[in-house]
Amino acid sequence: MNHWNDLLVLILIVSAIYMLIYFGYLGFTRYVKNKRINKKYIALIYKIRLFYKPIAWIVVIGGFVALDPLTHGFIILLVAGFVFKQLGNYVSGLFIRSSPLLAVDTVVKAGKMRGRINRIGSLGLVLITDQGERWVWYNSFDHTGFTLISNHTNVQQRALYLKSELSKEKLQNLIFDHPILVLGKPIILKALQNENTYLLHYTLVKGAQHEDFINFLQDHEVLINSTEKFDS
Template sequence: MNHWNDLYALILIVFAIYLFLSLCFFGFTRYLKKRRINDRYLALVKKFRLFYKPMAWLVILGGFIVLDPVSHGLIILLVAGFGYKQLGNYISGLFIRASPMLVTDTLVKAGKIRGRINRIGNLGMVLGTDQGERWVWYHSFDRTGFTLISNQTNVLQRALYLRSELSKERLLDLIFDHPILALGKPSNLKALAIENTYLLHYTLVKGARYEDFINYLHDHEVITNSTENFDA
């Protein structure tokens, strides 16, 4: 890529692919709903569409940097530096929004915040609380941990911070060995910047008690906490 016209062509190609995929997503979603196929396929469609946008922007930014690696790279670094917090907030939101349970009218609890989702944005959510509408950044949910309570199935998805010297693969095996996790429901283990610290999003089977799962982890020398600050 040596000319601005090449970058314009790249933008048009990325945009055309997005339009094509949007039409495919729309048709495929209608087909799945009409056939009443398992909701997890709808969740996969939603997740794929959600992550396409940032990937498309990365491709465009990559093309912009290739035109002039030094000056354009410096511009991108400066912009990323000024928008570091919002960028991290957006990335946190991607993983939170990927949950199929995250829809409007779902009850959310994060620390002392409790409310029903009124609107879902790219950087946060508007919750209807007892004190009125409240904007909550996604990084607030990552910091305090959160619970999504489905108003239809009463299935709980929770967030839990773990500390363990086990490898991520061994820890995943340990987690999924416990029958309290709902089969077919999303569970995700993410390694954090702090050594041996992880953030687990998990879904319980209906009627299960999360205390039983936590006790199971403690029995296997896995420390749990509601935030990433284990020393507090």
């Protein structure tokens, strides 16, 4: 990329693709309202739309840096330093917002806090709690873990911290061996900075007991915690 006109063309291309995805999602959602089509296709298009936006920004920023790697690269690093916390919230929010259970009126439990989702933002959630409305950053869920409870299906999605000597692949295989998890629902196992420590997002089948899954993991010498700080 050698000229500003090239960057403008790049912006127009990624914007046009996003608009196609956006209107395609709206059109498909309206179409299936009166059709018996599996909702997983709607969820798939929603995830594509959700994750395409940051990818588009990365592409545009890459094109901007390519015009003048030294100067523009320094500018991007400077801006990133000022908005680092917001970027962390946004990235955490991408994975939380991709959950099919995350919707207005879903009940959220995180640590001692419990509330009903009133609004979903790019950086956090507005919850209705016993003390009134409360803004919660997505980053806070990474530190405390959380549970999503759908008011319509009573299905639960939970977040749990694990510590195990098993490799990530073997731990994933162990998790998928348990029948308590909902097939077809997203199960995310994320390696953390602390050695052998992972953050697990999973969905329970209707009527299943969370404690059964915890006991299953503990029987296989997997440590369980509600935060990433395990006792030494």
